Amino acid sequence: MSACAPALSAAALDRADPLAPWRDEFFLPSGRIYLDGNSLGLLSRPAEAALLRVVEQWRTLGIDGWTGADPAWLTLADRAAAALAPLVGAEPQSIAATGQTTANLHQLLATLFEPARPGRRTLVGDTLNFASDAYALQSHLRQRGLDPAQHLRLIPSRNGRVLRLDDILAAFTDDVQLAVLPAVVFTSGQLLDVATLTRKAHERGILIGFDCSHSIGAVPHAFDRDGVDFAFWCTYKWLNAGPGAAGGLYLNSKHHGRAPGLAGWWGVRPDRRFAMAPQHEPADGAAALHIGTPPILALAPLLGSLELIAAAGGAAALREKSLALTDFLLARIEAELGSFGFTVSTPRGHLARGGHLALAHPDAARICRALKAAGVVPDFRGPDLIRLAPSPLYTRFADCADAISRLRQIMEKRDYEAWASEPGLVP
Numbered sequence: 001m002s003a004c005a006p007a008l009s010a011a012a013l014d015r016a017d018p019l020a021p022w023r024d025e026f027f028l029p030s031g032r033i034y035l036d037g038n039s040l041g042l043l044s045r046p047a048e049a050a051l052l053r054v055v056e057q058w059r060t061l062g063i064d065g066w067t068g069a070d071p072a073w074l075t076l077a078d079r080a081a082a083a084l085a086p087l088v089g090a091e092p093q094s095i096a097a098t099g100q101t102t103a104n105l106h107q108l109l110a111t112l113f114e115p116a117r118p119g120r121r122t123l124v125g126d127t128l129n130f131a132s133d134a135y136a137l138q139s140h141l142r143q144r145g146l147d148p149a150q151h152l153r154l155i156p157s158r159n160g161r162v163l164r165l166d167d168i169l170a171a172f173t174d175d176v177q178l179a180v181l182p183a184v185v186f187t188s189g190q191l192l193d194v195a196t197l198t199r200k201a202h203e204r205g206i207l208i209g210f211d212c213s214h215s216i217g218a219v220p221h222a223f224d225r226d227g228v229d230f231a232f233w234c235t236y237k238w239l240n241a242g243p244g245a246a247g248g249l250y251l252n253s254k255h256h257g258r259a260p261g262l263a264g265w266w267g268v269r270p271d272r273r274f275a276m277a278p279q280h281e282p283a284d285g286a287a288a289l290h291i292g293t294p295p296i297l298a299l300a301p302l303l304g305s306l307e308l309i310a311a312a313g314g315a316a317a318l319r320e321k322s323l324a325l326t327d328f329l330l331a332r333i334e335a336e337l338g339s340f341g342f343t344v345s346t347p348r349g350h351l352a353r354g355g356h357l358a359l360a361h362p363d364a365a366r367i368c369r370a371l372k373a374a375g376v377v378p379d380f381r382g383p384d385l386i387r388l389a390p391s392p393l394y395t396r397f398a399d400c401a402d403a404i405s406r407l408r409q410i411m412e413k414r415d416y417e418a419w420a421s422e423p424g425l426v427p
């Protein structure tokens with residue numbers, strides 16, 4: 001391949017890209033190629049405008065913002081739920097825009113897990129998921145008087161990168177009541193087969209839910225169609241809603257009407273919320289799982305961002321571009337980095353790949369620091385992974401070509417050797 005071929009082909013791809021105009025809606029760090037959108041997505045103009053609007057409403061309306069703002073703050077969580085619903089293939093009543101990822105898992109466990117069920121008191125998780133999920137599972141079991149050493153099973157990974165279907169299914173035994181798995185593994189970027197796992201779990205009488213922090217906004221879901229029992233996610237990665245923005249959860253309609261495990265006044269029927277009745281009167285659907293006052297300042301940018309995503313064509317459009325970007329990155333990695341000791345840890349097939357790529361290298365920490373100094377923002381996951389996350393809304397194919405070419409130069413000149421190598425530090 002000639003030296004200028006990749007740039008030409010990247011330029012052609014960028015010209016043909018229907019999502020290209022949306023890049024102008026984002027605040028891009030000056031002079032840098034931002035490939036960390038799976039950790040913290042960038043601010044967009046609509047998200048900023050929505051946030052500033054709420055600040056202005058607070059300044060001018062005070063308490064009257066709850067009912068008198070346009071739109072009324074009272075309605076923001078429900079509006080966000082309606083806007084999230086198409087991204088996960090759900091009825092809006094099955095979504096609540098609330099809490100954070102971990103808090104939402106706690107709420108779903110508290111609502112769905114029945115510790116007294118004879119013979120089925122095991123929870124299943126996995127060894128690759130973000131540790132907060134395992135902490136939640138362990139502490140939840142303890143809250144219910146069960147010993148995690150006995151009642152929590154974490155599915156192992158044979159290579160420390162991906163989960164195998166047969167290993168997952170082997171964990172779905174008769175004593176399991178509920179399983180929690182990542183839709184996309186946060187390290188390797190492996191996409192699990194949500195539909196098959198849900199079917200297999202149900203065949204064995206197991207409830208199943210998914211952590212979608214790394215999939216929502218990168219991969220379309222069809223939770224209602226697939227019969228998934230529950231899901232939960234953050235909105236600060238591919239959904240670009242801002243650091244600590246309101247999270248989301250999904251509760252399948254077959255579980256609506258269950259008493260919320262963690263009850264609070266915002267989960268009460270809207271017409272009875274201010275009645276302060278001694279008994280909790282749950283709202284319809286997943287809204288019953290709200291606990292306290294919605295974080296209006298954290299919902300506003302989410303709403304602005306979701307409007308942008310809908311206007312850009314929604315989950316299917318994002319997925320098409322995302323796959324094209326990671327296909328392109330893979331081709332550049334193969335063409336330029338073949339001799340430098342990198343291994344791609346992300347599965348190649350479209351059906352098994354989320355929105356980011358993970359490159360393994362023994363010097364990953366130092367290489368990440370060198371990349372950042374060279375104007376590329378990657379993400380390091382210890383001990384040896386470089387994650388490259390092109391956002392379908394603001395990353396160009398030319399950025400991907402440029403990033404890999406800068407990485408090749410770093411490897412050729414061994415620039416990374418000048419950097420410290422503490423593997424635990426995120427550069």
Ligand SMILES: Cc1ncc(COP(=O)(O)O)c(C=O)c1O
Nearest residue numbers: 100101102103130132186213234
């Ligand atoms: C897969 C996954 N699960 C859970 C979390 C924890 O999220 P939160 O801090 O919103 O609870 C994260 C955070 O990045 C994550 O990536």
